[in-house]
Amino acid sequence: MKVRTWATFASDLPDDHIENEAGDEILQFGGKSVVAAVGEILTRLGGAVSPPIYAHEHGWQLNAKFGKRRLWCQVTLIEGWVMVFEDRTFMGSLLGYHRLYLEVLTQLARELGRDPRFHDVAWFRSDEVLTGVVGAEEPVSE
Amino acid sequence: MAEFVKRRQREVENFGQEAEAAARDAYGRATRTGEDLILRTPSEVMRYGAGLVNGNLKLGAGPSPHSTPVDGVSPARPATVDNGHHGNWLDRNPGARAAVGDAARMAGLVPGAMRGAWHTTKDVVHGLDFASRLFDPYDAESSPRGDAAWDKVFSTGKGIVDYAANAISNPSVVADDVGAGLHRFQVRTDPAASPPADTFGSEAARNFNIGLGRGEALFDAGSLLYGGAEAKGLIELGRASVGAGAAKYLARGYPTGLSDYFATPYNGMGHHVLARRTELPAWLGGGPVPPVVSESPFFLLKPPSISTGDFFETHVRVDPYYHGGKVPAEFGGGSWSGKGLGWKKYDPLARAWYGSPAPLKAAAGAGLAGAGAAVDQAWNGEGPP
Numbered sequence: 248m249k250v251r252t253w254a255t256f257a258s259d260l261p262d263d264h265i266e267n268e269a270g271d272e273i274l275q276f277g278g279k280s281v282v283a284a285v286g287e288i289l290t291r292l293g294g295a296v297s298p299p300i301y302a303h304e305h306g307w308q309l310n311a312k313f314g315k316r317r318l319w320c321q322v323t324l325i326e327g328w329v330m331v332f333e334d335r336t337f338m339g340s341l342l343g344y345h346r347l348y349l350e351v352l353t354q355l356a357r358e359l360g361r362d363p364r365f366h367d368v369a370w371f372r373s374d375e376v377l378t379g380v381v382g383a384e385e386p387v388s389e
Numbered sequence: 390m391a392e393f394v395k396r397r398q399r400e401v402e403n404f405g406q407e408a409e410a411a412a413r414d415a416y417g418r419a420t421r422t423g424e425d426l427i428l429r430t431p432s433e434v435m436r437y438g439a440g441l442v443n444g445n446l447k448l449g450a451g452p453s454p455h456s457t458p459v460d461g462v463s464p465a466r467p468a469t470v471d472n473g474h475h476g477n478w479l480d481r482n483p484g485a486r487a488a489v490g491d492a493a494r495m496a497g498l499v500p501g502a503m504r505g506a507w508h509t510t511k512d513v514v515h516g517l518d519f520a521s522r523l524f525d526p527y528d529a530e531s532s533p534r535g536d537a538a539w540d541k542v543f544s545t546g547k548g549i550v551d552y553a554a555n556a557i558s559n560p561s562v563v564a565d566d567v568g569a570g571l572h573r574f575q576v577r578t579d580p581a582a583s584p585p586a587d588t589f590g591s592e593a594a595r596n597f598n599i600g601l602g603r604g605e606a607l608f609d610a611g612s613l614l615y616g617g618a619e620a621k622g623l624i625e626l627g628r629a630s631v632g633a634g635a636a637k638y639l640a641r642g643y644p645t646g647l648s649d650y651f652a653t654p655y656n657g658m659g660h661h662v663l664a665r666r667t668e669l670p671a672w673l674g675g676g677p678v679p680p681v682v683s684e685s686p687f688f689l690l691k692p693p694s695i696s697t698g699d700f701f702e703t704h705v706r707v708d709p710y711y712h713g714g715k716v717p718a719e720f721g722g723g724s725w726s727g728k729g730l731g732w733k734k735y736d737p738l739a740r741a742w743y744g745s746p747a748p749l750k751a752a753a754g755a756g757l758a759g760a761g762a763a764v765d766q767a768w769n770g771e772g773p774p
Contacts, residue, residue, distance in 0.1 A: 270718035271653070277715065303658040304704070304714050325713040326724045377712055377728045 250344050251370035251386040252352070254330045255377075259364050260284055262324055263307075277324035278307035284365075285309065285320055285330070288358045292351060294318070310335075316347050327367075329376065349387055356386045408438030415441060479589035486589055490580065490596035497600020638698055643730065646721025651698025659691025660704050660711075701725075705732045707740045 264277035279299050286296040286309050294311040302308045306323035319335040322328055332355060334348040359365045369382025415437070479485045580599055586592040638648035690707075692700070704711050705727030713726030734740070 264715055266717050266719075271650075271720065273715065273717055304701070305711055321710060323712065324715055324724075325726050329712060331710060373709060377726050 248344075249372070249383075249388050250349065250352070251372050251375075251383055252331055252333050253371040253373055253376040254332070254356070254359070254368055254386070255327055255371070255382060256330070256359065256368040257327050257366040258284075259366075264324060275301070276304055276306050278322040278328070281328055281330075282307040282309050282320065282322040284362070285322065285355070285359075286311070288355060288362070289318075289320075289351070292354050292358070294351070311351075313347055313351055316345060316351075318348060318351060325377070331373075352386050360384075407442050410438070411441040412438030477589070480587070482589075486585070486592040489589055489593045490585075493593040493596035494580065494600035494603065497597040497603065634696075641730075644721065647716055647725055648698075650716050650720035651696060651701070653697045655691075655695050655697045655700040657691075657697075657700070659689050659700075660708055661689055702727070702730075702732050706735045709734060709740075 258281050260280040262277040262281075263275065263279040264273070265275040266272060267274055279301070282299045286299065289309075289311045290296045292313075294313045296312075297310040300308045300310070302321065304323075305321060308319065308321045311318045311320065315336065316334055317336045318332065320330065320332045322330045332352060334345055336345070356368070356370060359368045368384075370384070370386040371380065371382050375382070479489075580596060583595065583599075586595050635645075635648040635652040638651045639645065643651070690703075701714075705713070712728065713724060715724050716722055
């Protein structure tokens with residue numbers, strides 16, 4: 248089974264990237280609206296989702312709790328948007344991906360694909376992202 | 390015939406006793422006069438004594454030159470005259486000596502690595518002390534003439550330039566220096582590069598020292614791969630490039646705007662060793678790692694006075710979740726990615742080393758280096774005190 252935890256996409260949402268007046272310093276890295284939209288999706292899927300968390304050059308992050316699973320999402324603005332969605336449950340991935348995480352990941356991909364605010368969603372393994380490899384349509388496949 | 394054999398045996402025994410006595414006298418005289426005389430084995434004693442009795446040898450004409458200890462590896466202990474009654478079966482058994490040599494070399498590896506860590510730590514401590522003197526406004530006043538930190542910088546720099554110039558005109562200088570270094574390294578780490586000892590204990594000690602040397606060499610090789618070179622002084626080479634500003638990024642072929650951006654001072658949040666996404670287990674209270682821990686100097690990598698480009702490169706290499714970002718409009722806008730610039734992620738070991746702030750590395754290394762200091766004091770290449 249292949250599990251792709253990284254995604255790239257385009258979005259019509261504001262990028263929230265803020266620079267100073269001189270344009271020579273980044274005051275806020277982008278991604279607040281995008282990660283908030285991802286948070287809305289995860290909430291609809293039944294998770295207890297945190298507000299967006301600012302992570303400087305990493306962009307924006309959020310935590311989501313599904314049952315006992317603690318999931319984590321990060322969105323970074325580079326050329327387009329780069330997102331990672333992982334199971335951060337303590338010692339939770341030692342025996343492989345948890346069924347509930349895989350289910351949420353699959354549902355999230357489906358919702359992103361349906362949501363008109365997101366375009367060109369493609370999924371990658373960590374060693375594939377931004378390498379020029381063509382992404383997959385689904386994060387989980389045999 | 391039987392009488393002839395008995396008489397011949399008596400003659401041989403007498404000759405042997407005379408030869409042994411002659412060699413013993415010669416050895417005693419050599420000890421008193423400081424003359425070099427090495428007799429490693431009973432057969433060497435007998436051969437040397439026989440030469441004296443027969444008149445083929447003169448006193449003072451020792452059979453082998455004295456071996457000088459090199460870098461902590463003692464040569465075989467000079468053999469005393471062996472009358473066949475001293476030493477136990479272990480001393481006389483070459484197989485046992487070989488076995489203890491192998492075991493002793495293995496035993497020396499780990500303490501040798503610890504000693505390497507200790508020596509590196511001492512270098513770093515000296516380096517930090519030296520660095521602090523560089524920024525001490527009173528160092529020049531309080532130091533003897535020519536001994537201030539900045540004087541050392543310039544004299545060392547001149548020395549490097551002189552060495553380089555000499556090497557260009559006379560390349561054999563470099564070859565000789567490298568050759569001498571390799572020889573010392575070989576003697577420290579190669580059992581065949583120093584003579585074997587003639588007793589069980591001496592052979593164990595010789596090989597333990599070789600094990601120490603090998604362990605230290607292993608630590609040095611590892612630390613050269615994973616940052617020891619920086620700790621041992623090559624950091625100056627890197628620091629020299631900081632002053633180069635955008636030029637060093639332009640030299641890599643980066644666009645002008647991006648190079649200018651990378652040359653600006655970094656003022657971001659740094660790299661967190663305990664990632665902010667890390668959640669504590671329930672039995673530790675759950676929730677994120679408290680900022681008092683995650684933002685402490687032990688767990689936050691944010692070197693002072695580092696350029697944006699240097700920090701971003703380090704960050705990309707050590708953090709699997711960081712890949713790039715936007716470029717401010719004043720510098721041309723657009724974006725950059727580590728992969729696009731050819732910055733490869735470190736392997737886990739290098740990630741742990743380069744991604745850890747100096748205080749964490751110092752704390753983690755303190756135990757290892759402390760044990761190494763004990764080895765350094767207790768053994769120090771000369772055997773136990």
